[in-house]
Each structure stands twice: as C-alpha cells, then as structure tokens.
Amino acid sequence: MIPSTLEYTKATSIDEAIAAVQAGARPLAGGQSLLPMMRLRLAAPGAVVDLGGVAELVGVCEDGDEIAVGAMTTHRAVAADPLIGEHCRVVAQAASGVGSLVIRGRGTIGGSLAHADPHGDLPAAILAVGGSVIARGPGGERRIEIGDLITSYLTTSLADDEIITQVRLPKGNAQSAYAKFHRRAIDWSIVGVGVAIGPDGVRAAATGVGDKPARVTGFEAALNGGASLDEAAAAAGDGLDPSSDLDGSAEYKRHLVGVLAKRAYLEAQG
C-alpha cells in the first residue's frame, strides 16, 4: 500500500497540464482510482501532473443542444447540478451513487472516463445518453464519442499526450434513469444499467458486462420493436459477455442486466 517513488507537479492551466503529459507525466484527476492502484503498485507512473488546480476544467454550462461539463467536475457536483438533473437525469443519478460521499467529493467525471474501469457507473450512464468527450492535445482538440473512447479494460483511445477537457451531454434525456446492483453501499457496481427514453426510442447501456461499457442492444431492439418490457428484460443479456468471478457467474450478471434495465426503464418513465 506504499506507492513507488514519483515526481509530482500541479498544473494551473490546460496548456501546462498538456506540456507535463507530453513530458511523460500521468494526469491525476480526483485520484480515487489512480491512487489506490499506485498504492497497490498496479500502476507506477514515474511522474504525475495534478489537474486539481486547473480552474477552467471545472463547471457545468449549457451549449446549444448540449450540456458541457468540465472534466474536473466532481461526482458530487454532477449529482447536484440542476442542468444535468433536468436534461440528463441518468448521469446525475449515476454520479450520486458512486462510492461514498468522500469519494464523490473528490472523484471527477473526466477521471472516471479516462480511467475506464469496466465497473464504472459514469461511462455506462453517459453511453446511454450518447454523450462524448472533448480531448485536447498539443495538436488541438477533437471530439470522441463515448462508445469510441473506452476500448478495453482500463484502456482508452486517448493519445498519450491528450487529456479530456470536457464531457458533452446531449439534452433531451430527461426521461432517463440509472439502476445499479452492488453489495454494500460503498461498493462498485456488479452490474449497472442506464436507460434513456428519447424521441428516437430507447437507449440502454450497462457496466460490469465485459471489458468496457456496452449498449444493451437486446433490450433496446426488443422495446423499440414493440416487445413488452418483460420480453425486453429477458433479451437484455443477449450478446453481452460478462466474466464469472467472486460476484457471480456470467449467467447471473446477464440476468441482472435485464432486471436492472427493467427497473431503470420504469423509473425513467416516471
């Protein structure tokens, strides 16, 4: 539980942070995932750059059809934000259930996406509403859809010298909800499902079902094709490939996806 020796710097601007990342530093957001991994020596970056001093990375505002969320906005702030609550309730709800109050007070939305934990709640909730991120590197900015951002277990399509600066959440997802299943109040989701009911139909995405968050296509297709909710729930696990582990078998987890998708859908309907 003692990290290996490392260099620490604290950036005060995005440009400073990118310069440090270019020089090989690992970006440190809220530290709620990276630091435990460093203490377990599962991660041993030689240098980290703390983004906690970059004011321009914090805050939520409207931008046309989207809500722009600064990458360093904490889960606690996301959970309480009226704009997100109004237009993308599933994201606020997912943020409100992350870990404990202490973790929500430090953990950030951008950090959660960049860390790409296969049991993270925010990636699934944002995937359910079709969100994206703005990544910035020395060459400028680009937009990455959430579905393209997280590529595998703890792995993203970000370049080594890019950081996430913003999360973009499309409006029109007021009818949405997040249902998670975990054991103790502070635990990671074993499985979590976000559901959004929009003008184009139902979108659903799950965490804990493989090496990255996934759309629950069996559930979406059934509902959008006119099947009953129970039929959709029964089809929810189709095509998903969760691992069997101490939390339960793959079969159990696929079953949970259906249970949670149904519960989230009913809650989203209001």
Place this chain on the structure above:
Amino acid sequence: MATVERKTGGGIGEAVLRKEDRKFVTGEGRYVDDLRLPGMLHAVFVRSPFGHAKVKGIDIAAAEALPGVHRVLTHATLPAETGVLCASNPPGSDVRQPEQPLLARDEVRYVGEPVAIVIADDRYIARDGADLVLVDYDPLPVVCDAEAALADGAPLVHSGYPDNAAATLVHETEGFAEAMQGAARTVELRVVNQRVTPMPMETRGCIGDWQQATGEVTLYTSTQVAHFVRTFISFVCGTSEAKVRVVTPDVGGGFGAKLNTYREEFAVCSASRVMGVPVKWIEDRSENAVATIHGRDQVQYYTAGVDESGRIVALKFDAIQNNGAYHQLLTPTISHLTVFMVPGCYDIQNISIRMRQAFTNTTPTDAYRGAGRPEATHGIERLMDAIADDLGLDAAEVRRVNFIQPEQFPYSSSTGLVYDSGDYDTTLDEALRLADYAGFAARRAASEANGKHRGIGLSTYVEVCGLAPSAVTAAIGVGAPGWEHSTVRLHPTGKATVITGTSPHGQGHATSWSQIVQTELGIPFEDVEVIHGDTAFQPYGLGTYGSRSLAVGGVALHRSLGKVREKAREIAANLLECSVDDLEWTGTSWQVKGSPDRAKTIQELAGAAWAASSMPEGVEPVLEATTFHDPPNFTFPFGTHVCEVEIDPETGRVEVVNYTAVDDCGNVINPMIVDGQVHGGIIQGLGQALYEETVYGEDGQMLTPTLVEYLVPSAADVPPMTLARTTTPSPSNPMGVKGIGEAGTIAASAAIVNAAVDALSGLGVRHLEMPLQPARVWNVIQEAKS
C-alpha cells in the same frame, strides 16, 4: 437504537459517556505508528507470493545497493533462539507443532509468509527495496481446503509429517451409541463456517528498541496481551524476561487478531539488536490480509437423533478445522472451544465429537471474536432449524423442548463444562415478544404481495467466557493461566489510580473501572485514572480477550477495592476512637453506626494513611491494594436474537429488515457500553453472514486481499436493531457479571441465515451457506425452482 439515556459521570449501572473518547474523537489517540524514536529505521517485509515453494536462494545485492537501504536481513542473518511458539497443546490430541522460523529458511507455506526484512531510512525506501530483493522460488503443490488436505494423496504442507493432520480431539459419552440407535429419527446437516479476516481498524505494528550496552529491549506493539508477548520475546530472542519491556499504547481494535505473538514482533527486536537503533514496522492493509491471523474456517457434519417432539436424544458432531500452515499462539485451542460448546444451550447428554484439525497452505487461523464459539453456535442453531423443518415443528418450540431448565443450574454439560446460571425461556419469550413473532405471518404476506420472500430466524445462544480458571487452562493444554491483576492506589489528595492487567483496545475500561471505583469506594468517577499497557510498571496481566475483562479483571479490581475499604476502616476506627465493628460504610465514608457527625470520608482516610501519623498498631502507611484473581469458573452469558429478512428473488439480495437481541450478561456496569458491544458484535456477525469471506484460489493465491474484494460492512449497511436485556447474575463472582464482548458475534450469523432459509423455505430450501452473496442465493432460488 440506544436503550439508555447517557450521562457524564456515575457509578455501577449508569450509562456514563466514555471518558477515553475525547482523545480518540479529536485525533489525539497515540498509536504505535505515532511513536518516533531517535535514530529509528523502518522495516518492510519481503513476503512469499506463492502458496508453497522451496526457497532456493535470496539475492539481496540490488536492494542493499538502493540509496537509503541500510540492510536486508534473511533467516541466515537475523538472530533468533527459536521460531514462533505455540502455547496450545490440547492433551490427547496428538498435536503437531511445526517449526515456524521468523523468516523462511528454505520453504514458504502460504502467500504472505515473511522471507526477508529490508531496513531503510523510511518506509517508502524500504518498500522500494523490497521490490529489489530477488528470491528464487521453486513452486510446490498447494492445498488450501481443509477437507482436501486430509484426503489421501493430498500435497503435504510439511514434508516432515506423513499427512496434514495437525491435531485430533475425540470425545464420546457413555451410552451415546445406544441413545443414537434408539432415536425415533435422525436429522443430518453439513455446515460450512467460512474463513474470515479480523480486519481491525488499526493494523498491526511494532517498534523494537534493543539497548546493546545493557541487553535491555523495549517493544512497542499493538497487542491485546503485552505480558505474554514479553515472556515470548525472552524465549525467542534469547534474553532475560526481566530485561524485556513491552509497551502497548492505544490499540485500535483487535478482535482476537492481536491476541497473539507474531514473527514481526520478534523480528523487529532482533533487527534492532543487529542494527543498533530502533526498528519500526507498520503493517499495511493488504499485508494485514495475509500476515495477520484469520478466523473460523470449519466444516461441520451434524447427525442428531431426535424424538417426535424434536428433542435431541443423541448428537454426533464430526468437524474439520483449517489451522493454516503453522500454529500461532492458540491455534489448536480455538476449535477446542468449539468442541466445548457443541451442545449450546440444550440439554444434550449423549454426545459424540470428533474435531480434526488440518494444515493447509494458508495464513494460520486463531482467535477471532468469539473464537470457536460462533462456529458452535452457528452450527447447532442451524441444526435446530433443520430439525424443526424436517419434523414440521415451530423453530421456537424445538428450542424450548431442548433447553436446559433453570432448576438444572449449575449444569454439567456433556463436554465437561459447568454452566453457572441461565434462564433461556425468559430471553426467548422476551425476544419473541419484542420481535412480534406472532405477527410475522401478516408481514410475510405483505412482502409476498410485493414480490419479496420474507423470513424470520432465531438464534438462542449460550457462550463460555470469563477466560479462565487457571486449572482449566492447564487441563486443556493452554500454556498460560487465566487469572488477572489489579492494583488500586489512593493518592494523598484522595484521587485514585487503578492499574489493570487487562489492557483495552476499544472496550472502555477507563470508564467502566472508574464506575466500579465510584460505587465501591465513593471516589467520584472523575477522580479515577486507569492505567495499563506497560509491563515496566505493571504486575503481570493476562490481557483482554475471551470476554474476560470484566468477569476476571473487573472482579480483581472489585477485590482490591474491598481490601482498600477494609484497611481504611481500621484507620477510621483508630481516628474515631472506636472499634471497627462500630463502623458502617455509607458509600463514601466510614461512620460510627447511627452518628453521621462521627465519620471519615475515603479521601480523608487516604490522606491520613499517607500522613501515617496516626496509624493503628501494625497497619502500614498508604491506601493501596493489589489482587491476583483466579476465577473459580467460567461465566455463561446467553440470550436470543431474532432476525427478519426480505429476499429479492430477482437479484438474490438478502436485506435484514429487523433485528432484535435480548441478551443476558448478568449485572451490567455501563448499559451504553454493553449496547455498543452488542451493536458491534451483531454487525461483525452480520458481516460474516452477508458479506465477508477470505477466499483462496486453487493455486494458493488469496483472491480477497483488499477491502474491494473483502467486504466489511460499513455504517450504511447496518440494519435497524432493537436491544433488550434480562439479568441473571453469575454466582461465580461477587459482582454477578458475565461478559458481553463476543455475544453479538456469536449469536448473529445463525439468526440471519436462519431467517434467510426460512424466507426460501416455501421453495423447499433447507440450508444456505455463508456469506449470503446475492449470486449464491439467486442460484439456490433457481435450483429450487427447477
């Protein structure tokens, strides 16, 4: 959840706020890790990543070359007279005591076994250095499961023995076979009591400080048994016990895990001897998961011969205890305590017991809150429900027909104990009333209408505590007595110091002991200081474990207070110019009978005894007394816990919706502290029932090494609880006290699991194993439905 109104000072029976809490809640507690000695270096242990392997070589060159690393010590360079010693040799059990060197010599037998120590300027450098120690391992076959370990052809944990048997206890009463044959029916049940990790908030840690010129060594350590550690340091490190001082500053929880003497405690002393400066080691959380003892891990096979009323006419108990790779301080005794309590609170006189203990490639098991008794209670209470289930009887009625009756006390059990007192029907009645047992059917119907399964479960327990009469500890092969020490010292100003040999690690001794002093001597609660935890100034004390502090240490205090009061009486008689027989004790002073104007307060008498100018003939100055109290018997607290759960059949989640505990721990000193012990105990039992399990993979790797995998319940996971008490004083001590430290843990797991099984009984489910993971429960539901 509180049953009492709290106050800030008072005597026996009052819910006084804990005087020690201010320092803890303001962060001013002083733990081992807060201590910094001049010149101190820091140690990190290199530990085995394999469950079983030959150690072919250790290359320390790169680690010793790291700037800041002073030395890397291995078995070859760390001095020790012997390995870790086990103090438990149950007679007639053929116990094997394998050598447990401080650092592995040529073989490692569990993940986490220490192989080398890196000593550096700070802990960070030492940890970096540990990564640079290159150990050449040659992996060997592993066995982690105790039943597998005792099977023919199992890999040998210790190649020097022909099999993995660690010890075997056998006990059968005369007439057992006939009674079993004559039984109308038999009920069988296999129960697994899974391995768990004690997980105290403060991990272990110690500082060894060896003075080379004098040979004196001071060990600062987080322990429950300072004097015992001192004795063993002298054996293992090869020095006079009189030169060893063990200091226990504040200790942040133990739960039995610190009722031990560990390799690291000896190793830091020997390392300090080599280095010439103090050496500190602080265990980190993941290290704690593998390096500190585990608890439970017992598989039980019950066969009960019963009559048509559910009364047990004969009971066969065949069990296997997983001892781990080595024997720690009391390892072979823990399952012996299970053996004692197999019959529980039931009148079972025909009994046959076999307890086999096995070596495996796992961390050693030893005392964990309840220590052997939770295993016994969980098993017999599951069995009671299985009997009720098989015979179609009510679970409460099956217990009633088997209860030992109040007129049977003192009751000689078929396992050799003499239960002191009890009234089991009364606690059961009260618990059923408080839990509204009669109204359960309506609540179940309401849950079913909501798509949930609801169940109610009982646990009627008795435990043995107040460890222990020294003749008994000797008879069962424990190499330590069971008495306790107290000293009461009155100062010239009338204030009091109490020195107690039972050193607390969260129990609130400073408060409870002060309350006893106020009641027995009339010195106000606020004027009493309780000190403990330094062998340099304390007479030998046995420590805090086995719910013994009050029933043994508190009684030792009570006796010392009586001695002081009687000595004060002689001094008072001299000052008041009367006979001692003319005096009566008012609670705060000695007065001439019927004459309140002719009295001396205890404070006045303390001053007079110190001034010594007017002492009776032959009476020594100063009011001070010491007692070494050896209890004549154990104490036997008991009670009934009732749990109600709801199960979500879609997910398998078990939710405790109501929990009622009626405990009888005899007379109570501080009801608030007793409530706290019951709350904490229940939560720890709930942890085992619902969440906690220490899991090893088939390759010997531990799969639950962090608090992400090993699920300790948090405050948010605590169910609503209703507590109540009945009072049946123990006749074994003048205070009538019994002990409450472990009762909640002993009772809770069975109540919760029984409720869960009851919830699913409509589906034909007869048994569930712990922990009640949602996935496991869901699987059972699917199997029951198909």
